[in-house]
Amino acid sequence: MDFELSREHQALRRLIREFAEEEVRPAARQADRSSQPPVEVIKKAAEIGLFGVPFPREYGGLGAGETGYCILMEELGRVDTSFATIIGAHIGIGAMAIYLGGSKHIREKYLPDLCSGKKIAAFALTEPQAGSDAASIKMRATKEGDSYILDGSKMWITNGPLASTMSILAVTDPALGARGGATAFVIETRDENGQTTEGFTPGKYEHKMGLHGSPTAAISFDNFRVPQENILGQTGLGFVVFMQTLDVGRVTLGAATLGGAQASLQQVLEWAAMREQFGKPLAQMQSIQFMIADMAAETEALRSLVYRTAWLVDNQKPFIKEAGMCKLLGSEIASRCVDRAVQVLGALGYSRDVHTERGFRDARIAEIFEGTNEIQRILIAEQLLREVGVRIRP
Numbered sequence: 371m372d373f374e375l376s377r378e379h380q381a382l383r384r385l386i387r388e389f390a391e392e393e394v395r396p397a398a399r400q401a402d403r404s405s406q407p408p409v410e411v412i413k414k415a416a417e418i419g420l421f422g423v424p425f426p427r428e429y430g431g432l433g434a435g436e437t438g439y440c441i442l443m444e445e446l447g448r449v450d451t452s453f454a455t456i457i458g459a460h461i462g463i464g465a466m467a468i469y470l471g472g473s474k475h476i477r478e479k480y481l482p483d484l485c486s487g488k489k490i491a492a493f494a495l496t497e498p499q500a501g502s503d504a505a506s507i508k509m510r511a512t513k514e515g516d517s518y519i520l521d522g523s524k525m526w527i528t529n530g531p532l533a534s535t536m537s538i539l540a541v542t543d544p545a546l547g548a549r550g551g552a553t554a555f556v557i558e559t560r561d562e563n564g565q566t567t568e569g570f571t572p573g574k575y576e577h578k579m580g581l582h583g584s585p586t587a588a589i590s591f592d593n594f595r596v597p598q599e600n601i602l603g604q605t606g607l608g609f610v611v612f613m614q615t616l617d618v619g620r621v622t623l624g625a626a627t628l629g630g631a632q633a634s635l636q637q638v639l640e641w642a643a644m645r646e647q648f649g650k651p652l653a654q655m656q657s658i659q660f661m662i663a664d665m666a667a668e669t670e671a672l673r674s675l676v677y678r679t680a681w682l683v684d685n686q687k688p689f690i691k692e693a694g695m696c697k698l699l700g701s702e703i704a705s706r707c708v709d710r711a712v713q714v715l716g717a718l719g720y721s722r723d724v725h726t727e728r729g730f731r732d733a734r735i736a737e738i739f740e741g742t743n744e745i746q747r748i749l750i751a752e753q754l755l756r757e758v759g760v761r762i763r764p
């Protein structure tokens with residue numbers, strides 16, 4: 371067993387950490403206050419290759435695999451969850467669906483521009499009536515000659531207003547339902563000049579509790595044409611492509627929460643060493659030491675789980691159960707850690723002048739998106755019970 375990262379992965383971490391500290395961190399507060407994505411920082415991230423970290427070099431990526439991608443998300447999660455979410459939706463689900471489901475031709479056509487950051491990707495699954503029950507989507511794709519016509523709307527789409535390339539799931543055969551009658555497509559929603567494609571309308575930004583720097587919006591389609599060759603996977607089996615994509619995305623969402631938990635721990639350590647009450651530093655008080663120990667133990671356990679699961683992915687071993695655990699544990703650990711950080715910082719932790727307050731609001735979402743934690747518990751139990759011959763879903 372070797373727990374050391376390769377020299378390449380260590381170098382990648384140094385590069386990303388420097389970028390995160392010098393570019394992402396300084397822009398985070400303004401993005402949070404203005405509820406606008408840090409467009410210039412996004413461009414710089416693209417310039418140094420961060421948009422293609424996991425993908426093979428033949429498609430313009432850095433070829434750093436899932437482990438490299440986890441490093442990216444951990445380092446971004448350490449400084450700004452919103453920025454990590456923009457990159458996560460682009461790489462981990464938007465572009466990943468194209469990589470996992472696309473033919474060689476489709477990969478070659480779309481991935482280079484996504485890896486270079488020339489184009490931003492989104493992943494469109496959720497609809498007003500279809501959240502956890504993703505199989506209840508209603509968006510239609512109707513065949514017309516060599517094309518499909520998309521009609522319907524999607525909700526809560528990260529990067530929805532920014533993206534020009536999207537992976538999207540629509541029903542092609544209502545009689546079969548989404549599990550056997552939904553098809554995944556890659557679509558182009560904006561041209562080179564940023565003009566929206568005919569039939570596509572992005573909605574306004576959602577007002578959210580946190581993640582203000584990460585744009586989320588409803589999007590709608592009316593008579594939107596997509597060529598048949600843009601199908602990801604097989605006709606009728608798009609649900610599989612989308613679920614496989616989310617499995618991979620959950621590992622790196624776990625990595626982003628690891629970064630958040632680590633940042634909270636670091637902040638508590640520094641503050642406890644400095645702040646004095648009753649004539650001694652907080653660090654001398656046992657209740658504070660207990661919080662530090664719990665945060666460190668949970669963060670370290672999460673680190674092991676995330677990087678072991680990334681290793682499973684990179685070595686083509688089964689990882690679905692572990693991916694659910696990364697997302698489930700990671701989101702709850704990050705929420706607990708930032709909650710403790712607010713407590714240890716006292717009034718300062720409640721102030722908008724320190725980033726703990728933003729971290730507190732931002733952390734909550736990881737328990738909800740990419741499949742809520744209740745759904746993760748069901749998925750994990752389902753995998754375990756299947757191993758002993760019990761099926762809990764048809």
Ligand SMILES: Cc1cc2nc3c(=O)[nH]c(=O)nc-3n(C[C@H](O)[C@H](O)[C@H](O)COP(=O)(O)OP(=O)(O)OC[C@H]3O[C@@H](n4cnc5c(N)ncnc54)[C@H](O)[C@@H]3O)c2cc1C
Nearest residue numbers: 493494495496501502526527528586738739740741742744
């Ligand atoms: C900021 C943000 C960004 C997002 N980005 C994207 C994106 O890029 N692309 C995309 O497609 N979607 C995106 N989403 C949507 C997100 O994935 C959904 O919100 C999520 O899957 C939950 O769906 P819902 O909100 O409709 O909740 P519901 O499904 O309505 O669930 C409500 C509650 O009921 C619980 N529940 C539901 N079913 C069960 C069950 N069977 N057993 C036990 N409990 C259950 C849930 O766990 C939850 O607690 C985003 C959401 C947000 C808030």
